[in-house]
Amino acid sequence: MNATDRIRFELDGRDIDAAPGESILQAARRAGTDIPHLCYTDGLRADGNCRACVVEIDGERVLAPSCCRAPQPGMKVKAASERARASQRMVLELLRADVPAAAEKSDSELAHWCEALGVVEPRFTPRTNPTPDRSHPGIAVDFAACIQCTRCLRACREEQVNDVIGLARRGADTAIVFDFGDPMGDSSCVGCGECVQACPTGALLPATLLDVAVAPASAAYRPTRQVDSLCPYCG
Numbered sequence: 001m002n003a004t005d006r007i008r009f010e011l012d013g014r015d016i017d018a019a020p021g022e023s024i025l026q027a028a029r030r031a032g033t034d035i036p037h038l039c040y041t042d043g044l045r046a047d048g049n050c051r052a053c054v055v056e057i058d059g060e061r062v063l064a065p066s067c068c069r070a071p072q073p074g075m076k077v078k079a080a081s082e083r084a085r086a087s088q089r090m091v092l093e094l095l096r097a098d099v100p101a102a103a104e105k106s107d108s109e110l111a112h113w114c115e116a117l118g119v120v121e122p123r124f125t126p127r128t129n130p131t132p133d134r135s136h137p138g139i140a141v142d143f144a145a146c147i148q149c150t151r152c153l154r155a156c157r158e159e160q161v162n163d164v165i166g167l168a169r170r171g172a173d174t175a176i177v178f179d180f181g182d183p184m185g186d187s188s189c190v191g192c193g194e195c196v197q198a199c200p201t202g203a204l205l206p207a208t209l210l211d212v213a214v215a216p217a218s219a220a221y222r223p224t225r226q227v228d229s230l231c232p233y234c235g
């Protein structure tokens with residue numbers, strides 16, 4: 001990065017540089033400060049839908065999502081102020097409340113950020129537990145753990161140019177769907193696994209890792225048709 005290209009701004013009292021095109025979140029991470037984030041992941045277009053990454057910007061009344069906000073020279077940003085942290089915690093608590101305890105994955109990014117910010121027991125009522133989709137031979141879908149961050153949609157569309165996953169319905173009923181609401185195993189999914197890699201909550205996971213207690217083996221459905229796979233490990 002040329003010195004002349006740098007965008008110098010302040011993050012939590014420290015001067016850092018951003019490269020042209022970088023967001024506040026990206027520049028902060030490069031400088032060693034990780035801001036909570038869930039719907040953002042490296043390599044995918046920032047969507048700004050979860051609001052876990054909100055920061056205070058001097059002179060602005062409303063908190064800004066740092067994943068899709070470009071820093072300006074001289075901007076003063078607070079990611080760890082009392083107000084920013086309170087908002088980040090509230091977002092994490094609400095998202096965690098969406099995930100019933102039985103569907104929580106302790107090694108997920110959601111669990112990591114909840115632990116990092118001290119979000120323990122959500123005070124809000126969880127959703128009812130939707131039935132998991134076990135129709136795909138390689139990938140299970142635990143809808144109860146989904147926070148609709150759309151990372152799987154973007155991974156499917158932007159990484160694989162497949163566009164199998166979409167969002168259906170509205171409000172609290174919003175859910176990811178495959179093609180036209182087909183079981184994943186009947187959809188045009190090629191089993192590449194990009195969505196599993198992208199998921200920050202474990203809603204999409206290798207089929208063998210879904211707790212069998214949430215879907216009895218007798219309910220398992222195995223499609224007989226075969227699809228071409230782009231998976232580098234399957235050939």
Ligand code: FES
Pocket residue numbers: 036037038039040047048049050051052053054065066067068
């Ligand atoms: Fe920024 Fe979700 S990570 S809004």
